Every structure is written in structure tokens, then in C-alpha cells.
Amino acid sequence: MHTTHTEVLVVGAGPTGLVLAIDLARRGIPHRVVERAERGFPGSRGTGIQPRTLEVFDDLGVLPAFLAESRAIAPSQIWEGAERVAVRALVESADDSPGIPYPDPQMLPQWRTVELLGARLEELGGHVDFRTELTGFTQDADGVTATVRHADGTAETVRAGWLVAADGGRSTVRKALGVPFTGERLPSAPMLIADVILAGPDRAEIDRDHWHMWPKSADGFLALRPLEGTEAVQVIAGLGDDAGDLEGEPGATPEQVTRLVAGRSGLRLTVDQVRWSSVYRAGTAMAERFREGRVILAGDAAHIHPPSGGQGLNTSLQDAYNLGWKLGAVLRLGAPEELLDSYDAERRRVAADVLGLASRVHRADQSGAEGGFQRRGKETHQLTLGYRESPLSRELRRDVPEGALRAGDRAPDAPCVDASGTAVRLFDLFRGPHFTLLDLTGAPAAAPLPDWIRTYAVGDGPKAALRDPEGHAKAAYGSGLFLVRPDGYVALATDDAADVAEYVRRVAG
Known part of the structure; x- marks a missing residue:
């Protein structure tokens, strides 16, 4: 087993890990990004990018490529069976102000956002070590010694000054640290989310200029959302006793999703292909602390959000954006390590506030207000989040x-x-x-x-x-x-x- 050295070891190559790697790369800070999967996240899950995150993308050099493929949130077409009954706006624009250059959230499937972030990292000379899994680590006053296993079974020791866990809600790093991760299950049925290829005689009814919603279907909520830059459609559906049949690998089948979509929509639709699917149960959780010595938690490893309001991915990306410059200050400017305590103080407060907001939006959606969904207001744009109470302000x-x-x-x-x-x-x-x-x-x-x-x-x-x-x-x-x-x-x-x-x-x- 040989030993390699780096200044920052990033575990996880989702959006959080990639944003941190981009920020470190542009600062000239040596780092490693390891990801146990063989490629980036395959699904559409985190699709909404808020105005504040667009500003982050602007700074990091990602925005032109992102805007070339993303789209503003389309109005929602409300259906009752096979009949169109109303069209409603789902989001509110930010204030028309010179101070806000990007007033509207944009949509792009998460898998494509991950690809764009990965491409930007490569432009800056970085890369991701896919099929490389963290298997253990220890830390001391000067750094972290980690063991990773490669796809061929060989092991490697990595000595790093800092380890950043961006390895998701089931974070192995957080669990190894023993940091408590507490929250609540929110009231709702399990939800299916799937990226599918639709067919059938009524396929043309699902136009790409709207999100299509059946909030009053007797069998449960259904939404069909055309995905940007692809012919695929995202299916979102509340589930009942059949939830367990759609979980795990290999996931939902075309026949299962066809029965669900055709039965609830009243349209002659079939599903030719399921590209990705997942069943989730809405809940919240947050780590008791985001830093433990030389190990730092970021993104879903530190907090998980319900999808309502499009807050989770954006909050996670901004964890990395907050952390990058502070690691740079410690590693390059001679700042004391205590500067990183401000990451914990600032981002835990923000995460708690955003968790509360996402939970309120979720509960309003569940109440059936406005035909099964609540219009997303300006508070979801994350432009008013800040750090007035921070020791750095x-x-x-x-x-x-x-x-x-x-x-x-x-x-x-x-x-x-x-x-x-x-x-x-x-x-x-x-x-x-x-x-x-x-x-x-x-x-x-x-x-x-x-x-x-x-x-x-x-x-x-x-x-x-x-x-x-x-x-x-x-x-x-x-x-x-x-x-x-x-x-x-x-x-x-x-x-x-x-x-x-x-x-x-x-x-x-």
C-alpha cells in the first residue's frame, strides 16, 4: 500500500464536492476528489437552481454553460382527468433590481448540472477519481490519514491536511465520526420520482411548455415535468401500499409506471423506458456539528431537506462555496484554523433556517392549497440569507x-x-x-x-x-x-x- 499526499481530500463527487473542488482548483490548492460510484449521479432529482446559486455559478465560471441548457420554471397546467382546467404560475420572480442580475430560478436535471460542474473542474486541471471508495480514516493535530479502495481492489493511503465529507445523507464519514444526525419525518405518503420516456396516442398532450399536474386524482398526486435538454419526462407521484414494490434495485419498471401514469391522468400514455427512479419519504435532518477537528461535513452529509421549494441542492452547493475560501485562507494566507469554526457557525444557522422553510412549503403542499401545490415565493430564492450574526461580520x-x-x-x-x-x-x-x-x-x-x-x-x-x-x-x-x-x-x-x-x-x- 503506497501513500500519496494532498492538502484537501474531498469524499463525494456530487454537486457539493464538485463546487468545493472547483473553488480549490482556482486557488491552486492541491486536492483529491474520490467517488465510489463509477460515474456522476444518474437522475434528475435536484433540478431547481435558485437565483443565489446562479450568482455562485457566475463567480465559478459555470454560468454560461448552465444558462445555455437550463430553462426558467414553466407554468403549471392543472388537469382533472383528461381535461385541462387551469394554468398557474409556480414561482415568484425576485424584485426587479440592478442588484439582482438573475431574478428567476432555473431548471436543469441534476445529472446534467453535475456534468457541467465536472467539465468546469477539468478546465481548471482537476478530475474525479471514480470507483474509489473511502474505507477508513484517522486524524491527528496535523491532518487526516485515509484509506481508499480502487475498483481493482487495490488500497491506497492518502495523507491530507483536511478531509471534507460530501458523501450524502448516509455519509460514512459522519457515521464514523459519531456526529449525531437528528430530524423528523414529515407527514406525507412516499413519493416516486422517475425519469421516463413517454409514448402513447396522447403523448402530444404533455407539451414541453408546462409542468402537468393532477392534484385531485383519486389514486394520489401526479405530476409530469418535461426535462430540459432531453426528451425525457420526470414523473412525480404519491404512493400508497405499493411503495415497497418500486424501491431498491433495479427500481420501477415501465409497466408499473405506465399503470400509475395512465390511471391517474386519464390520458392514453405509456412508458417506454425508465432511465432512473427513486422512492423517497420526506423528512429533515441536520448534524449536531459540521466540523470535527480536521474533518468537515458539507451538503447532504450535514443536512437533508424535503424537495419542496428547491432548497436542498442549493444549500449544499453554498456550503462548499462558504468553505472553499476559508480553507484557502488557512492554507495560503496564514489564517488561524479557528477561521473554520465560522463555517460551522454560519452554515448550521443557515441550514436550520432553510430546513424550516422547506418544511413549511412541504406542509402547505400537503394541505392541498392552490390545487395541490403552493406558489414558491421570493423567500425560496436564498438571496436574503446572510451572516449578520457571524463572528466574521x-x-x-x-x-x-x-x-x-x-x-x-x-x-x-x-x-x-x-x-x-x-x-x-x-x-x-x-x-x-x-x-x-x-x-x-x-x-x-x-x-x-x-x-x-x-x-x-x-x-x-x-x-x-x-x-x-x-x-x-x-x-x-x-x-x-x-x-x-x-x-x-x-x-x-x-x-x-x-x-x-x-x-x-x-x-x-
């Missing part, structure tokens, strides 16, 4: 107006103009692994800062690197110095440049 200005941007809040976008007269967005300036200091004081520039902080004076004065001709930046931020973290949240808001230097010492050690 420092609001030092006086007399801040009520409702104003504060330290810990998401840093909004704004259209500006650079010195050459070229239009530039604040998000263009934020893009990358650095911190950004926005100077909206109109005073002389602050003292020189480390090269991992990029400073821009914003305003109309002679020293302004960015012009704000329509006042959008001023309206979004107000007056002061705003240090924006690499994950797009305001770390520090102050009127005194000396506070910036002090914060830098705190972060960089």
Missing part, C-alpha cells in the same frame, strides 16, 4: 439607516462604468478567489493592502476607478468602506480605513 458604521445593507448581508450587484467608459458590473469585479474592497467614502484612497484584496473607489470624484452614473451602487451600499468576502457577502462595513487593516490581520493571521 463587523458592522462599524454609526447611524446606519433601518433597512440598509449591513455587514453579513449578500453584496448586491450594480452597473457601473470604468475609467475607459466601458460598462462593468460589481459582480465582474467580485469574480475570482479574492476579497474586494469597495470605497464609497469619496475620501483619499486607503493605505495599500495585500494583493488578495482588490480595491475600487466608486463614485464621481477624480479618484474614482468606477463611475456610478445612475447611482445604483450608492443606492445599494450607501456610504463607507465595504470589504466583500470571496463568497459575496459583506465582511466589514466601516467609515475608517484603519478598520480594514485590522480586519485583514484578523483574517490572515
Whole structure:
């Protein structure tokens, strides 16, 4: 058994593990991603990408490819048997604001999102070791020693500074740590979700411009949702006593799903092929802590959500986005290891809040409101989630107006103009692994800062690197110095440049 070395070992190549690997790769941090499966996740399960996650994709360089294939959420066509009875909007757009460049959630099957993230990782020189399973690990004060088994049965020892468990709700890492994982089963019947190829005389009735729902079927809820970028349709159906017949391997058969779809829809539909299926029982759970020494839990390994409201995948991705820059600060900037305690503090609070929201949406759906579903409001967009209570957030200005941007809040976008007269967005300036200091004081520039902080004076004065001709930046931020973290949240808001230097010492050690 030979030993290899890396700085971060990531267990699991789902969306969470891939986002973390992308962030580490662009920081030049050596890492390994191991995945026991032979390829990425095969199903459509986590399809909804919220506006905040679109901003994450923008920063990581994934967004153009994602937008080229995804679509906004289609309106829902409500059916009663073979009759169309109503069309309803399922989601609410974000506020029309220059600060929110992506106001609408987008849809793409999870398997394709995973492929796009994997392609981006490869562009940055990274890769995934598929068919490679973590079989054990120990940790000490300086790192983690892990054992992995390859497809041919050979074993390898990996010595890493940090181990990140992104290995799903049944996380072997979390179980090995003995971290409690508690939650509740939510009231609902088991649900079938399947990616199928539909046929039959009425196939054309299932147009690709709507989600098709039968909320009042006597046998239970049915939804048929055409999947983006493929001819497949996602089937979602409540189950009864037949749930056990559809679970496990090899999963639901075409004949079983045909009986369900044809019986509940009243349409002459058949299922030619089942590409993937799963039966789930809605519930919530969260780990008691997200960090245990040199081992960190992220994504479903740390928290699981009901699918209602499209919160689980997005929250998991943003765990990785929060963690990446902090690992980078510890490994490259000399930040103390205690900085990683803020990952636990920030993300456990967010996960708890999002679990509550997803549970409320689930219960409203189960109540039958609005024909079997509840319209998803702006609170599901994750744009208002933040870290005001974090030990990393420092609001030092006086007399801040009520409702104003504060330290810990998401840093909004704004259209500006650079010195050459070229239009530039604040998000263009934020893009990358650095911190950004926005100077909206109109005073002389602050003292020189480390090269991992990029400073821009914003305003109309002679020293302004960015012009704000329509006042959008001023309206979004107000007056002061705003240090924006690499994950797009305001770390520090102050009127005194000396506070910036002090914060830098705190972060960089």
C-alpha cells in the first residue's frame, strides 16, 4: 500500500464536492476528489437552481454553460382527468433590481448540472477519481490519514491536511465520526420520482411548455415535468401500499409506471423506458456539528431537506462555496484554523433556517392549497440569507439607516462604468478567489493592502476607478468602506480605513 499526499481530500463527487473542488482548483490548492460510484449521479432529482446559486455559478465560471441548457420554471397546467382546467404560475420572480442580475430560478436535471460542474473542474486541471471508495480514516493535530479502495481492489493511503465529507445523507464519514444526525419525518405518503420516456396516442398532450399536474386524482398526486435538454419526462407521484414494490434495485419498471401514469391522468400514455427512479419519504435532518477537528461535513452529509421549494441542492452547493475560501485562507494566507469554526457557525444557522422553510412549503403542499401545490415565493430564492450574526461580520458604521445593507448581508450587484467608459458590473469585479474592497467614502484612497484584496473607489470624484452614473451602487451600499468576502457577502462595513487593516490581520493571521 503506497501513500500519496494532498492538502484537501474531498469524499463525494456530487454537486457539493464538485463546487468545493472547483473553488480549490482556482486557488491552486492541491486536492483529491474520490467517488465510489463509477460515474456522476444518474437522475434528475435536484433540478431547481435558485437565483443565489446562479450568482455562485457566475463567480465559478459555470454560468454560461448552465444558462445555455437550463430553462426558467414553466407554468403549471392543472388537469382533472383528461381535461385541462387551469394554468398557474409556480414561482415568484425576485424584485426587479440592478442588484439582482438573475431574478428567476432555473431548471436543469441534476445529472446534467453535475456534468457541467465536472467539465468546469477539468478546465481548471482537476478530475474525479471514480470507483474509489473511502474505507477508513484517522486524524491527528496535523491532518487526516485515509484509506481508499480502487475498483481493482487495490488500497491506497492518502495523507491530507483536511478531509471534507460530501458523501450524502448516509455519509460514512459522519457515521464514523459519531456526529449525531437528528430530524423528523414529515407527514406525507412516499413519493416516486422517475425519469421516463413517454409514448402513447396522447403523448402530444404533455407539451414541453408546462409542468402537468393532477392534484385531485383519486389514486394520489401526479405530476409530469418535461426535462430540459432531453426528451425525457420526470414523473412525480404519491404512493400508497405499493411503495415497497418500486424501491431498491433495479427500481420501477415501465409497466408499473405506465399503470400509475395512465390511471391517474386519464390520458392514453405509456412508458417506454425508465432511465432512473427513486422512492423517497420526506423528512429533515441536520448534524449536531459540521466540523470535527480536521474533518468537515458539507451538503447532504450535514443536512437533508424535503424537495419542496428547491432548497436542498442549493444549500449544499453554498456550503462548499462558504468553505472553499476559508480553507484557502488557512492554507495560503496564514489564517488561524479557528477561521473554520465560522463555517460551522454560519452554515448550521443557515441550514436550520432553510430546513424550516422547506418544511413549511412541504406542509402547505400537503394541505392541498392552490390545487395541490403552493406558489414558491421570493423567500425560496436564498438571496436574503446572510451572516449578520457571524463572528466574521463587523458592522462599524454609526447611524446606519433601518433597512440598509449591513455587514453579513449578500453584496448586491450594480452597473457601473470604468475609467475607459466601458460598462462593468460589481459582480465582474467580485469574480475570482479574492476579497474586494469597495470605497464609497469619496475620501483619499486607503493605505495599500495585500494583493488578495482588490480595491475600487466608486463614485464621481477624480479618484474614482468606477463611475456610478445612475447611482445604483450608492443606492445599494450607501456610504463607507465595504470589504466583500470571496463568497459575496459583506465582511466589514466601516467609515475608517484603519478598520480594514485590522480586519485583514484578523483574517490572515
